Amino acid sequence: MDTRFVEGLNPQQAEAVTHEGPALLIIAGAGSGKTRVLTHRIAHLLASGRARPHEILAITFTNKAASEMRGRVEALVGPEARSMWVSTFHAACMRILRREHDAVGLTSTFSIYDTADSVNLMRLVAKDLNLDPKQFSPKALAARVGRFKDELIGPEEAVRLTESASRFTLEHVAGQAYGPYQARLEAANAVDFDDIILKSVRLFEEHPDIAVKYREQFRHILVDEYQDTNHAQYVLVREFVGMGGAGTGTATASLTVVGDADQSIYAFRGANIRNILEFEQDFPDAHIIRLEQNYRSTQTILSAANAVIANNTERRPKNLWTDAGAGERIVGYAADTEQDEARFIAEEITRLMGEDNRAPSEVAVMYRANAQSRAIEERFIRAEIPYTVVGGTRFYERTEIKDMLAYLAAVANENDDVAVRRIVNTPRRGIGDAAVEGIEAAARAAGVSFGAALRRLDEASRMTARARAAVEGFVALLDDLRALAADNGPAALIDAVADRTGYLAALRASDDPQDASRIENVMELVAVGREYGEENPDGTLTGFLEKVALVADADQVPDADGGGGVVTLMTLHTAKGLEYPVVFLTGLEEGTFPHARSMETPGELEEERRLAYVGLTRAKERLYLSRAEVRSSWGAPQYFPASRFVEEVPGDLVDWRRSEGLDELERARAERLSRRGESWSGIYGTKGVDRATGTLDDRRVPPSPPGSAPGPDLGLGIGDRVSHDQYGLGRVVALEGSGHNAVAKVDFGDLGVKRLLLRFAPVVKL
Numbered sequence: 001m002d003t004r005f006v007e008g009l010n011p012q013q014a015e016a017v018t019h020e021g022p023a024l025l026i027i028a029g030a031g032s033g034k035t036r037v038l039t040h041r042i043a044h045l046l047a048s049g050r051a052r053p054h055e056i057l058a059i060t061f062t063n064k065a066a067s068e069m070r071g072r073v074e075a076l077v078g079p080e081a082r083s084m085w086v087s088t089f090h091a092a093c094m095r096i097l098r099r100e101h102d103a104v105g106l107t108s109t110f111s112i113y114d115t116a117d118s119v120n121l122m123r124l125v126a127k128d129l130n131l132d133p134k135q136f137s138p139k140a141l142a143a144r145v146g147r148f149k150d151e152l153i154g155p156e157e158a159v160r161l162t163e164s165a166s167r168f169t170l171e172h173v174a175g176q177a178y179g180p181y182q183a184r185l186e187a188a189n190a191v192d193f194d195d196i197i198l199k200s201v202r203l204f205e206e207h208p209d210i211a212v213k214y215r216e217q218f219r220h221i222l223v224d225e226y227q228d229t230n231h232a233q234y235v236l237v238r239e240f241v242g243m244g245g246a247g248t249g250t251a252t253a254s255l256t257v258v259g260d261a262d263q264s265i266y267a268f269r270g271a272n273i274r275n276i277l278e279f280e281q282d283f284p285d286a287h288i289i290r291l292e293q294n295y296r297s298t299q300t301i302l303s304a305a306n307a308v309i310a311n312n313t314e315r316r317p318k319n320l321w322t323d324a325g326a327g328e329r330i331v332g333y334a335a336d337t338e339q340d341e342a343r344f345i346a347e348e349i350t351r352l353m354g355e356d357n358r359a360p361s362e363v364a365v366m367y368r369a370n371a372q373s374r375a376i377e378e379r380f381i382r383a384e385i386p387y388t389v390v391g392g393t394r395f396y397e398r399t400e401i402k403d404m405l406a407y408l409a410a411v412a413n414e415n416d417d418v419a420v421r422r423i424v425n426t427p428r429r430g431i432g433d434a435a436v437e438g439i440e441a442a443a444r445a446a447g448v449s450f451g452a453a454l455r456r457l458d459e460a461s462r463m464t465a466r467a468r469a470a471v472e473g474f475v476a477l478l479d480d481l482r483a484l485a486a487d488n489g490p491a492a493l494i495d496a497v498a499d500r501t502g503y504l505a506a507l508r509a510s511d512d513p514q515d516a517s518r519i520e521n522v523m524e525l526v527a528v529g530r531e532y533g534e535e536n537p538d539g540t541l542t543g544f545l546e547k548v549a550l551v552a553d554a555d556q557v558p559d560a561d562g563g564g565g566v567v568t569l570m571t572l573h574t575a576k577g578l579e580y581p582v583v584f585l586t587g588l589e590e591g592t593f594p595h596a597r598s599m600e601t602p603g604e605l606e607e608e609r610r611l612a613y614v615g616l617t618r619a620k621e622r623l624y625l626s627r628a629e630v631r632s633s634w635g636a637p638q639y640f641p642a643s644r645f646v647e648e649v650p651g652d653l654v655d656w657r658r659s660e661g662l663d664e665l666e667r668a669r670a671e672r673l674s675r676r677g678e679s680w681s682g683i684y685g686t687k688g689v690d691r692a693t694g695t696l697d698d699r700r701v702p703p704s705p706p707g708s709a710p711g712p713d714l715g716l717g718i719g720d721r722v723s724h725d726q727y728g729l730g731r732v733v734a735l736e737g738s739g740h741n742a743v744a745k746v747d748f749g750d751l752g753v754k755r756l757l758l759r760f761a762p763v764v765k766l
């Protein structure tokens with residue numbers, strides 16, 4: 001036997017590399033060499049002559065992982081490995097669909113719709129169906145249709161499944177919209193992202209000749225991170241190995257899957273932990289190998305990870321060990337604020353680079369939500385630490401942040417053409433391309449800026465009355481914001497922009513988890529504004545924009561290649577499969593991580609804990625756990641208790657550099673603040689609201705958690721008379737938001753106009 005590729009492997013790993021048989025399941029904890037075994041297994045298959053490169057199909061979770069694996073196999077067996085298929089599910093399926101387009105009713109030039117495209121398409125469908133976009137956002141509908149596709153549910157079946165749901169639920173409406181959406185997609189000769197998998201499954205199911213062709217080609221199928229495959233991907237794997245039709249027939253190809261149920265972190269995207277837990281039932285003759293030795297981390301890091309994940313009940317216990325020695329203790333740090341946390345991380349990295357001679361590339365900083373990178377990025381820029389943000393965009397390059405800043409710039413300077421152009425129809429307000437061209441022509445003719453031309457509409461002859469009205473509304477909005485900016489700081493202005501433009505309302509109306517994180521980013525920008533106001537009591541809007549421009553300037557980031565690479569910043573989801581000598585896990589607070597959205601059901605909490613396990617097990621040598629006692633959340637400082645995940649780490653493993661952030665007095669004050677309806681448990685609904693009267697104490701509408709119950713429907717209209725338990729009689733002068741976030745502005749005469757969150761306000765319509 002060719003033993004080249006088992007050298008240095010432990011007996012279980014070696015067995016996994018050389019095993020011959022139809023189905024092999026390698027199930028093992030983090031860092032036990034699963035990915036390494038998969039790579040060596042491919043090399044061994046090739047070198048021993050059991051397989052030729054084109055007979056191999058290896059599936060990884062990201063394109064980055066795919067190119068790494070290909071590189072490693074090439075290094076092991078040479079360039080002939082190039083004709084292997086090593087890719088993500090999507091890339092492999094695209095390759096097949098491009099070849100077999102006829103069979104699935106597409107022409108060779110079919111296009112792929114990305115998420116934004118499919119949302120736009122869904123917008124058209126929603127219009128056809130006369131759906132109220134405020135009630136059913138195209139984004140939420142498109143996302144729901146995507147979940148049907150993950151489950152291999154077609155349009156007719158979706159209608160059947162959702163018919164009994166109430167007509168006013170997203171579920172029901174999405175079922176109705178799916179068919180017309182798909183019809184439009186097909187008319188456009190396009191597939192969306194989820195179709196790529198679905199159509200491949202259908203291709204194999206409906207065209208046995210084609211299925212046989214690929215089954216004859218791919219003799220060896222290997223899947224990494226198997227725990228995160230969704231139902232459609234799972235069925236596809238069975239098709240590939242010739243097991244289509246559940247348990248019937250014998251597999252023709254050999255299948256190797258590696259995974260770790262404890263690292264399943266994509267349930268929200270339809271990934272299904274069941275796939276791995278029931279593998280034995282689906283493949284009764286599967287050989288199962290467990291790997292128990294961890295080669296990545298020190299015993300200290302491993303013990304911490306094992307202790308945390310042991311708190312999950314929905315799991316099989318395992319026994320992961322290492323002989324790497326205890327190593328250094330974990331360092332804990334409880335910061336006063338997120339700035340203080342960022343300062344600690346930056347100082348520590350600088351020290352590691354100096355005293356310990358660490359390269360920046362050895363260090364990763366991880367967090368739960370994208371918005372958390374902002375405070376850290378600003379510190380790194382000041383400390384001249386080179387960094388990169390993986391799997392996300394740098395804070396100031398994110399669309400929603402650029403949009404908000406464009407509003408500010410337009411408020412500060414009407415003649416800032418780039419800014420005004422950016423926001424003139426963002427969010428959509430009916431100023432289409434034709435109108436914009438008309439305004440541009442008018443600006444050119446009059447020799448004035450685009451912003452100034454907005455005020456001279458009669459010269460823009462080609463404009464419809466509707467567009468004209470929309471432009472007038474936009475100009476009035478900017479003027480209002482200008483008036484507000486005259487005697488308020490940047491924070492209030494950003495808040496007002498987000499609110500009055502309808503920008504936040506549009507994000508809130510969406511069920512897309514990405515939009516939830518966009519809301520967080522906008523609120524983070526409000527926090528930036530407030531910090532600026534605190535540091536510069538006399539600061540101006542222009543001053544603020546200048547400060548931001550300096551931080552946002554990418555050139556500020558030191559060159560990535562001084563030889564040592566850069567520090568990597570990323571979310572915990574992105575970190576899966578990766579490893580670093582030094583890892584900082586940040587934001588370990590109840591409400592931040594575990595995320596407030598995930599604290600309500602035990603199932604979601606267990607998924608958060610698996611995410612914590614993924615984070616902890618990325619570290620090879622040094623691990624830092626940090627939290628901030630006060631962090632700005634939704635634009636206002638909040639007091640956060642320590643994350644349960646930190647408390648689950650045995651105390652003797654952690655060296656607390658600082659376990660008490662705030663001194664007693666400050667803590668008492670913070671706690672008092674949080675008790676006034678501002679605790680973390682209230683982030684999504686009660687902040688800034690007087691629960692007794694429903695009065696909002698600032699301009700903010702508290703965002704509701706995705707999927708929260710709809711609010712009371714009082715059927716209020718402008719001009720309606722209402723009675724409020726405390727304020728007495730009043731008249732509705734304006735309405736904002738809907739459902740959970742419905743707000744009415746009510747004029748109570750002598751008591752003034754109050755903004756009431758209807759969910760809380762004790763009002764009745766008269």
Ligand code: ATP
Nearest residue numbers: 008009010029030031032033034035036295296577
């Ligand atoms: P994860 O669950 O995080 O994806 P994994 O099980 O895929 O982890 P690998 O990334 O394959 O683990 O391996 C973790 C580290 O241990 C890698 O640096 C790998 O090179 C090393 N390693 C694995 N097996 C051995 C071994 N037998 N001898 C030395 N190093 C090993």
Ligand code: MG
Nearest residue numbers: 034035036577
């Ligand atoms: Mg791996």
